[in-house]
Amino acid sequence: MTAPSVSVVVVSRHRPEALEYCLTSLSRLIYPNYEIIVVTDPSGEAAIHGMGLTGRVRVVPFDIANISIARNRGIEAAAGDIVAFIDDDAVAEPLWLLHLAAAFHDPEVSIAGGFVRGRNGISFQWKARSIDCTGMAIPLQLNETCNTVLSPPPDQAVKTEGTNMAVRRQVLLEQGGFDPAYRFYLDETDLNMRLAVAGYKTVIVPLAQVHHAYAPSTRRRRNRSVTDLYDIGASSMIFLRLHCPEALHVTRIAAVRQEQRERLLIQMRDGLLEPSEVRWALKRLEQGLTEAAEMVLPQLQPLHCTTPAFLRFESSANGDHIELAGRIWQKSELCKQAAHLAEQGKTVSVFIFSHTGLFHSVQYCKPGFWLQRGGLFGRSDRGQKLFRLDLFRTRVQAETRRTAEIRWDCTKY
Known part of the structure; x- marks a missing residue:
């Protein structure tokens, strides 16, 4: 069976070292028909040039702290029938794309997600999960040796992780891609909900695996200690406004506050945060919740773009x-x-x-x-x-x- 063309989109901002590891893994995928698109800032462009990948990957210059807009730029630059997403602080197993793309041989499947291993390369951060209208994720029990096609019940969706997922490009264009209201957090979850409402089927692909390391950012340090919870607060409120009955908002917001407070207190107990840093992070959480409650949310429109030529990547792996x-x-x-x-x-x-x-x-x-x-x-x-x-x-x-x-x-x- 012919391998579908796949555009692999990586968003990277201010993390050139992590990007180098990610691109090293992507350049060694065992898959015959893929291109690599990197949406990145000048430091990422410099890393790509230093790796000798200039001209081999498509670079989309972008230096704004909004992962949804960045991913949409990647979708617009993609020429593959399928668009796969991986974070810059993740590396892919060599057969990642082979397993993920094979799921789309079923014409009823429009989105696929794989399993994500953690920093030690052994434990799993995420396997199969579903989400409800509040954004709460619930583990799914399924056969972990084969693919499972799922059609969730009303007000639920199958959760795919932004660092290991793929969607038919035409579906992404029709749906308007990722909602730019989500600068970070719940961006892919919002897409999952919209696709579920539209009746699209999701397949969980356990053997499509990546390793995710949680690189530092403006929201966390290298040791994963929290520095800012604004975007988690804002995205949580936006998700509730778009997908959840208003009667459930108070309960869910209270749960978000409790979850994040417990997370911060554990990090303070472990010596990763000072009490003043805990207070600041909780203040930023409240700011995010408050400002998002008053935000005017944009109406998503289909993405319109001219399909570029497919920039097929020649993998460095020979299959041995x-x-x-x-x-x-x-x-x-x-x-x-x-x-x-x-x-x-x-x-x-x-x-x-x-x-x-x-x-x-x-x-x-x-x-x-x-x-x-x-x-x-x-x-x-x-x-x-x-x-x-x-x-x-x-x-x-x-x-x-x-x-x-x-x-x-x-x-x-």
């Missing part, structure tokens, strides 16, 4: 996969080998095991290989037993199988 494995003292040499093999186009997984029961972690390294570290007897999946007895070779084989369908084994396609 190699595993390297060793002990802690071999890490430096194995990483050098991995870098050399990656430069040759190989998809490389490096496994470094200590003779312990330490939990595992996965790190994406330049120039494009995967480094997994942990104890020979430790967990690499949070659902596994706390301690497992394994021979070294057996453990390498098990970890290779565990990552096969997201990293290199595309035989079913």
